[in-house]
Structures are given as C-alpha cells and as structure tokens.
Amino acid sequence: MRLAQLDINHVRNLVGAHLECCPGINCLYGENAAGKTAVLEAIHLLARARSFRTPRIGDVIQHGRTSLTVVAQLVDDNGRHIITGLDKSVSSTQIRFNGARITRRSEQAQNLPLLIITPDSQRILAGTPRERRHWLDWAMFHMEPDYIGSWQNYYQALRHRNILLRKGGKDEQFNPWEKAMANAAERIIVLRRGYISRLQEGLQQCADGLFKGVKIAINSAGDGKETYLNCLRTQRDNDIRLGHTQSGPHREDITFYTNGHEAGKTLSRGEGKLFVILLMLVQAYEYQTKKREYPLILIDDLSVELDGKTREVVFALLSALNMQIFITTTTPEIRKVKNTAYRRFHVKQGKVTKMVK
Numbered sequence: 486m487r488l489a490q491l492d493i494n495h496v497r498n499l500v501g502a503h504l505e506c507c508p509g510i511n512c513l514y515g516e517n518a519a520g521k522t523a524v525l526e527a528i529h530l531l532a533r534a535r536s537f538r539t540p541r542i543g544d545v546i547q548h549g550r551t552s553l554t555v556v557a558q559l560v561d562d563n564g565r566h567i568i569t570g571l572d573k574s575v576s577s578t579q580i581r582f583n584g585a586r587i588t589r590r591s592e593q594a595q596n597l598p599l600l601i602i603t604p605d606s607q608r609i610l611a612g613t614p615r616e617r618r619h620w621l622d623w624a625m626f627h628m629e630p631d632y633i634g635s636w637q638n639y640y641q642a643l644r645h646r647n648i649l650l651r652k653g654g655k656d657e658q659f660n661p662w663e664k665a666m667a668n669a670a671e672r673i674i675v676l677r678r679g680y681i682s683r684l685q686e687g688l689q690q691c692a693d694g695l696f697k698g699v700k701i702a703i704n705s706a707g708d709g710k711e712t713y714l715n716c717l718r719t720q721r722d723n724d725i726r727l728g729h730t731q732s733g734p735h736r737e738d739i740t741f742y743t744n745g746h747e748a749g750k751t752l753s754r755g756e757g758k759l760f761v762i763l764l765m766l767v768q769a770y771e772y773q774t775k776k777r778e779y780p781l782i783l784i785d786d787l788s789v790e791l792d793g794k795t796r797e798v799v800f801a802l803l804s805a806l807n808m809q810i811f812i813t814t815t816t817p818e819i820r821k822v823k824n825t826a827y828r829r830f831h832v833k834q835g836k837v838t839k840m841v842k
C-alpha cells in the first residue's frame with residue numbers, strides 16, 4: 486500500500502497541507518517547529534486512529550478547533566486506487582476506507598500497515614522488559630493470525646490464577662487455570678521464538694559489515710507445555726507468598742546482542758539508532774514476506790545522532806527496501822537515490838510545499 490496523495494487539516498499547526506507523495510522516499514525537511522513530525526503524526530492517525538506522541542487527542546487537534554481530518558488517496562500493491570479518511574474529535578472517531586465505514590481500529594491498522602521509528606524507538610534496547618514485550622506483541626498481533634487468541638486465553642487464565650493466589654485457592658481450583666495457561670503459553674512461545682529467530686536471521690544479513698555477532702535472545706518461560714506446567718506447580722507456594730505469577734510469557738524479555746555484549750548497555754547513541762533502524766527494516770521486510778503487502782515506514786528525525794557516513798548507509802538500505810518511506814529531517818540534504826523515487830518537501834510554519842530538485 487502506498488500513499489499517492491495526502492490532505493491534512495487541523496493536525497497541530499498543519500492547515501490545508503496537501504502532499505503528492507512519491508512511491509519511494511519522501512523527505513520532509515524544515516526548521517524546528519515547522520510541522521514535520523505533525524505530518525508523520527497525521528499518517529499515523531490515519532492508520533491507527535491515535536497519535537504516537539500522546540494518548541490525548543485534544544493535544545493533537547489544532548488549538549481553537551474541535552476536530553481534525555486526514556484524507557489519503559492510496560494505491561494498493563495491485564495498482565488499485567482507494568480513498569481513506571479519518572475525522573476525529575475528542576469524543577468521536579470516524580474512519581472510512583474504500584467507501585466503507587470502519588468501526589475497529591485494528592481493521593484500519595490492517596488496511597494501512599505501517600512501522601514508525603522515532604528517537605524513542607531506542608527504548609527497545611535500553612527500556613523496560615514491558616516495553617519490549619509490547620513491541621513484540623504488537624508485531625505478532627499483525628503477523629500471526631492465531632496469536633491474539635492464545636494471548637487472550639493466556640491472560641484470562643493468568644488473571645484467574647492471580648486471584649486464586651491472593652485469596653488462597655485450593656489445588657483443584659488452580660489446576661484448570663494452570664492447564665489453560667500452559668496450553669496458551671506453549672503456542673505464544675513457539676510463535677514468539679519463530680518470529681525472533683527470523684528477525685535475527687534478517688538482522689544478521691542486513692547488519693553485515695555494520696555490526697558483528699548480532700543475536701536476539703528471548704528468555705523463555707520453559708520448553709514445552711509440561712515443563713511450564715511443572716514450573717507453575719512447583720512455584721505455586723512461592724507465588725502465593727508474592728501474590729502473583731512469577732514466570733510465563735507475561736514475564737519474558739528480549740535481549741539484543743552485538744559482539745557478545747548487550748546492545749542496550751554498550752552501543753553508543755548513534756550505533757543504537759542504526760541498530761534499531763536495521764531492526765525495524767527487517768521487521769518491515771518480514772511483514773512484506775509474510776503478508777505480501779508493503780507497510781509504510783515513517784522515520785522521525787532521521788539525521789539526529791547519525792553522522793554523514795551512517796546517514797549514507799541508512800539511505801542505501803532504505804532505497805534497497807523498495808517501500809514507501811516518510812522521513813523528517815532538519816538537514817537539507819539533496820541526494821540521488823539510485824533506482825528509487827525520491828521527493829523532498831519543505832515544511833515551514835505549517836505549510837508543506839514540494840521542493841524542486
């Protein structure tokens with residue numbers, strides 16, 4: 486899916502912004518506070534009906550206005566033209582896709598898949614295990630159709646077990662919930678491991694010459710259903726003392742390594758940013774391979790923390806991807822990107838204009 490045209494109204498400082506996008510790399514260049522990130526925010530809103538910067542839509546709607554709109558003309562991978570639009574106020578959200586009203590955000594997320602990289606994305610390396618699980622779950626929900634069912638079953642059984650732990654349930658009350666947890670956990674673990682190992686393989690290829698010894702490890706709750714079930718049973722007394730379940734997919738964590746060291750603890754800011762960009766690009770590639778559909782890629786503040794040489798590397802990787810990409814930058818770089826459509830837009834005081842090369 487690619488954006489051919491985009492119209493944005495009343496998102497932050499953008500009023501009547503119109504972009505004729507190219508199918509390759511679209512570079513939004515401008516000074517601080519021009520409205521560059523607001524353009525990415527508008528695309529994200531259209532795809533996910535929420536901002537990536539704040540959960541409060543009132544902060545995103547232009548001051549003095551009560552609603553925002555984002556409308557796009559899309560071209561799908563078969564060349565079909567589709568119109569999609571979002572109209573959002575504090576109390577209501579209306580989404581239309583190809584003439585139909587969309588009532589579930591997840592449906593629109595499937596219609597318009599995207600991946601976003603912001604300076605905060607580095608938290609995947611150095612943030613909390615919860616953030617990494619969230620990142621992994623989000624990817625899995627979109628990649629593996631049966632993941633969500635197992636995930637819901639697991640969390641439902643976990644909640645029941647935790648209630649029993651706190652109120653002092655009997656063995657026979659624990660047994661069915663622990664079995665349900667073990668059944669669901671087995672599937673979750675298999676799917677997560679499969680995905681992580683495919684990401685690792687892709688990352689090793691993509692990082693060749695940039696990072697040595699790339700590895701992604703997932704600390705699993707146990708191998709197989711029986712092992713995990715035994716683990717739950719042996720830990721039950723301890724869990725009763727603590728009042729919650731200590732191990733399982735809800736406690737898994739992912740660790741990224743380069744050259745035998747934890748990436749989150751050793752990489753410099755620039756290296757970390759490059760690593761995360763590579764990881765996201767591999768995710769995008771993985772999505773395309775599995776779903777036979779190209780996701781959009783949004784990169785906010787590409788130039789920040791990357792030196793000129795690393796930016797060249799990133800541009801070469803982006804152009805090899807053959808996906809539609811939106812980049813914001815404060816650096817007025819002019820590039821010839823081989824075999825890839827490339828368009829620059831100048832963003833100034835909430836206005837977006839196409840730049841002549």
Ligand SMILES: Nc1ncnc2c1ncn2[C@@H]1O[C@H](COP(=O)(O)OP(=O)(O)OP(=O)(O)O)[C@@H](O)[C@H]1O
Pocket residue numbers: 496497498515516517518519520521522523524543544545546547548813815832
């Ligand atoms: N609800 C709002 N209504 C109007 N303007 C807003 C609103 N929220 C933020 N702004 C302003 O919109 C402008 C554009 O913000 P944006 O974050 O898009 O800038 P940017 O071009 O990405 O800048 P930077 O390079 O600093 O990241 C800023 O001046 C900001 O203060």
Ligand SMILES: [Mg+2]
Pocket residue numbers: 521522523785786813
């Ligand atoms: Mg910005």
